[in-house]
Amino acid sequence: MLAQVAFISHILCDLPTWPLKRLLLHMPRSKPSVLAAKRLQRTAQLRQRVENTSQEDLGIEYFPPPEEKERRWSVFVGFAVERFERWCQALQPAHSDRGIAVIMPPLDVMMVWHTYLLNPGWATEDALRVSALKGLWKAGKAFAAALGMGLGQLLDIIPTNEDNRVQDWVSMTATPFDPFESMTKLLEKTVICPKCDSVNSTPFLCADGTGFLQLKFTRVCNNPTDDCFFNITHDALIRKHGFGYISLFYISL
Numbered sequence: 001m002l003a004q005v006a007f008i009s010h011i012l013c014d015l016p017t018w019p020l021k022r023l024l025l026h027m028p029r030s031k032p033s034v035l036a037a038k039r040l041q042r043t044a045q046l047r048q049r050v051e052n053t054s055q056e057d058l059g060i061e062y063f064p065p066p067e068e069k070e071r072r073w074s075v076f077v078g079f080a081v082e083r084f085e086r087w088c089q090a091l092q093p094a095h096s097d098r099g100i101a102v103i104m105p106p107l108d109v110m111m112v113w114h115t116y117l118l119n120p121g122w123a124t125e126d127a128l129r130v131s132a133l134k135g136l137w138k139a140g141k142a143f144a145a146a147l148g149m150g151l152g153q154l155l156d157i158i159p160t161n162e163d164n165r166v167q168d169w170v171s172m173t174a175t176p177f178d179p180f181e182s183m184t185k186l187l188e189k190t191v192i193c194p195k196c197d198s199v200n201s202t203p204f205l206c207a208d209g210t211g212f213l214q215l216k217f218t219r220v221c222n223n224p225t226d227d228c229f230f231n232i233t234h235d236a237l238i239r240k241h242g243f244g245y246i247s248l249f250y251i252s253l
Contacts, residue, residue: 042155043111046179050076059184062207075205078213079183080108082204083175087113090172091135096142102164103139104154108179117143191219194240195230198223202232 051072055063064071087105095103105113117123117140127137159166159177166177175182188201189212202219205211210218221228230236 062205084109084112086173088136093138096138100142100146193221194236196228
């Protein structure tokens with residue numbers, strides 16, 4: 001899934017300027033193109049909101065300053081990839097039996113998922129190779145079947161906390177449906193020390209740029225038993241675990 005998520009992250013960081021004709025490359029050429037245009041419009045609106053949202057608006061300890069709008073979007077996409085990863089791991093084939101209206105994720109995760117689906121070969125290969133992704137594969141088939149069948153209307157609906165779609169999302173991912181609220185809850189990432197295999201928690205964002213979603217990520221292992229004190233970095237995690245953390249695909253670009 002390495003190339004897949006790298007491709008996803010590259011595209012998402014360029015949205016909404018990424019050419020629409022490429023966005024539609026693997027999509028049918030009739031009604032679904034209208035859906036794609038609507039999704040692109042919603043994503044552009046989302047990006048504008050992200051770029052104009054401040055640390056004070058979010059109520060978190062750190063968010064890139066106003067002059068770093070690209071970095072704000074990049075950080076937001078990092079959180080979206082984290083949420084997509086959680087959703088992928090929780091999806092079961094039976095979830096799709098309830099219909100796309102129930103399982104469709106929030107817009108930030110939808111844009112990650114949709115980009116992944118641009119190449120059907122990736123989804124097929126991953127479903128065959130990774131049993132945990134069979135739920136994602138079936139959800140993708142349900143998504144494709146719903147194209148041109150009123151799916152675009154779901155993008156116009158703002159679900160309430162009582163909706164099954166929201167309740168299922170919260171149950172599956174342990175994060176709020178709203179991506180901005182989710183950023184106030186997703187405070188730490190669990191990582192495994194490459195040296196001693198102990199569990200460490202590290203902030204997603206830090207003012208000094210050393211959070212997990214930031215390029216200068218670093219974390220000293222806190223294993224008191226073995227006096228490890230290993231300096232955990234993105235490179236060290238990749239060398240030990242490969243790209244076991246989907247977010248690392250995004251950060252390493």
